Amino acid sequence: MVQYKRVGEMLLEQGLISDTQLQHALKVKLESSLRFGEILTSLNYVSEDEVTQCLAEQYGYPVADLTRLTPEPEAVALVPSMTALSGLVLPVKLTSERFYCVIADPLDVPTTDAVLRMVGRPVEISLANPTELFDLIVQTYRLGPRVKQAKAPVVPAPKSDDVMVAKKPAKPRQKRPVKIDPQDDRFALLAALSGVAA
Numbered sequence: 050m051v052q053y054k055r056v057g058e059m060l061l062e063q064g065l066i067s068d069t070q071l072q073h074a075l076k077v078k079l080e081s082s083l084r085f086g087e088i089l090t091s092l093n094y095v096s097e098d099e100v101t102q103c104l105a106e107q108y109g110y111p112v113a114d115l116t117r118l119t120p121e122p123e124a125v126a127l128v129p130s131m132t133a134l135s136g137l138v139l140p141v142k143l144t145s146e147r148f149y150c151v152i153a154d155p156l157d158v159p160t161t162d163a164v165l166r167m168v169g170r171p172v173e174i175s176l177a178n179p180t181e182l183f184d185l186i187v188q189t190y191r192l193g194p195r196v197k198q199a200k201a202p203v204v205p206a207p208k209s210d211d212v213m214v215a216k217k218p219a220k221p222r223q224k225r226p227v228k229i230d231p232q233d234d235r236f237a238l239l240a241a242l243s244g245v246a247a
Contacts, residue, residue, distance in 0.1 A: 056086055059103045060095055070094045084154070097178035104155055105176050113141075113151040113175040115182065120189050124148065127168050130190040136160030137179055139186050148172050153179040 057074065060066045066074075066089065074088050081088060086100035105112045124140035127148070133139060137153040138160055148168040152160065155176060165172050177185075187193070 054107065056100065056103045056107060057089070059107065060089070060099065063103075065099055066094045084156075097180055101153075101176050101178045108155045110155055111175045113177045115151070115177050115185050118151070118185070124150075125189060128164060130186075130192060132160070132163060132167070133186050133190060134183075134192070136163070137182050137186070138164060139177075139182060139189060140164075143168070146170060149175075151175050151177045151182060153177060153182050 054062075057066070057071045061068060061071050070089075070092070074085065074092060074094065077088050077092070078085055083091070086097075086104065089095045090097050090100060101112060104110070118139075118141060120139060120141050121143060124143040127143065128138065128140045128150075136157060136159075138157075139151045140148070141151060142149040148164070148170050150164060150172060152174050153176070154160075155174070161172060161174065
């Protein structure tokens, strides 16, 4: 029988975070609406790629190599840019039987259900880290520099520097997109897309 493991437990077992870091992230999670992986990356405990790899192992999805992907125009045409950007979902390929796409969040059932309704056939997904996926969506839909990056989530810093000792040097923070919920943040998304449509 396969035992379900949470992302934090998996990262701890792999030696990517310490128990102290895990406990701090769990405390932050109690006061945050962010996903646990987002909290860990915001605290610079792990990279987005490390979280994506754990999610792929946890849910049994492949990780997409975005450097080798060339989305087919027929697939891209089926998913509006607003859906792609708000759900961080990139259409890749369309066959007579399946629709292939890359997503950042394997638990985003509303987005995958919306895509399923749009394409009218079973959806095969693979995962990619949110920042790189966002960039490729902008490039694929030719949204250009007018799309504004949302601010990265703010996570409280540890109370004491000596308590949260990282096992490896912290990587420089990248500006990364925050997933926009089209129901709650429609104005933010529309503002980001303003002037994009010619």
